[in-house]
Amino acid sequence: MEYLIKDLSGQRQYLIDIALTVCLSDSLPCEIRNNILQNYLVTKPVCAWYTGFSIPDFSYTLWLKSNNLSTSSSLNRNELSFLIKALGISKYLKTPECDKEKGVYRNAFNGWNSDCHHHEDFIKRPPIDKSLATCLLSKTCSGVQCCLSVPNIGLSIESFVEISACDHHLSVGIENLQFNRSLHNYSYGQLEKFDLFGFIQIDFIITDLKYNGDGGDYILNLNMSVCMESKHACDPVIPVFVNTLLPKGLCNRNQDFKDKAFSLKTWKTEHGLSIGTPMDIYFVKQLFQDLGVGPYLLDPSEKCDWSVFPFREANTTGWIDGT
Template sequence: MDSLVDWIKNKGLKAGQSLSTALANKLFDDLGLTQFLYSPSCNRFDGIYSGAVNGWKAEACPKSADLTLPKIRGTVSCYVPDYCTGIDCCVDVGKIGKSFRIYALLDACNWKLSIGIEKRAFNFTILDYNWGEKKTMSILKVLKMEYIIYDLQAEKKYMLNMNLSVCFEETGPCLVSVPVFENTKLPKLGCDWTQTSL
């Protein structure tokens, strides 16, 4: 496929026109992206995202009353797990009729960091992680997630910045760019070291 513009013209559509789910699925098939995507797509109003308020569902976190989570865009719903330093989000991208799961799960007690977009995941040990370094992960250079995670030791928090982009052209602006998190702070919880597994 040469470009989204050519693909849209070949389908008899107008530039800027939103795609139906069927056309979006065809586009993703043509791009070779389908194998990397969940089917069905995440749903902002179902499962772990159900009941989100101002974009957040954080009741599983025992410190949820202490969380000051910013209101997030109406196209994003996020879940905070019981260890409080993870974020699992479903992002609707209306122009292409698709939703995408993105996540940053930082489990400090087990020294693990998982960053992912749909089925594409990267796992790190936080002992090796370069805090404050801007990183990008993508699926075939179409779905892109840029993120920076800071370890705010004095505040006993982590701070996360994350942006999701959908880009169909090699050059020029992306079709959609959604700032998911901007300086979002998550508390560090103490670890229960009395539990052992041998």
């Protein structure tokens, strides 16, 4: 079986080709080829940002007792492996795990390092206990990533939140579990929760100050937490940002094509399309993806239509007199 999956990011769709082949020799073309799907559009499901524990009533204390382990000592590697499996997070963990004393986290002051060089003094960051975590203020000055040490079990977890005003999207991740969300029609000022199956949780509120400063600012309140008991509060809870102003930065609105040499004629030729003929929807979607405009286009149900009111009332010069 052969398959090709293209991610139409921003359009919440995949473009899929699947073919079933029968081959009798490594050196010769396959004798039989049956195209099962070709240029098939699949809409991505809306994923839950907060799921809770995979075992609804999970308790670390009861898990230790059921495995005859002491509640006062750290886990060894084998015991940690069993815990990770029980939590259902194995496939999401990075290898190697982050180290809050090395790499981008090295030589932190008050639990912080920074790649932000233009607004660093302006951005207030609460001190973080270095025994728990070290955080890095991103180069954009509107995001953060942290390496969090989970007490008593010998595991480090990396998580991040990045707000991109110019690209109009919000990125959130814990280890390899990562999601993007469009900021178009985003509900600012509401509590958001994101978790790694209940075990690590991020909760945050983004407030949009559209007219503050040159490009506007965000106020971000952000906590990162370790949760070991489904029926008890998380502990520790690390306040990463508390009413912290983050600058949006000035966006370049006079942008050219992503590909400076883009040509629709060349693009059509590369995709086997004839010049001057209509394109099927899957090619239109691929074109939007390559141009980078997909995330900014309205859904079909919201698009304007010049055959309906009010646009159908236009005069011969294309204008409607609103008086």
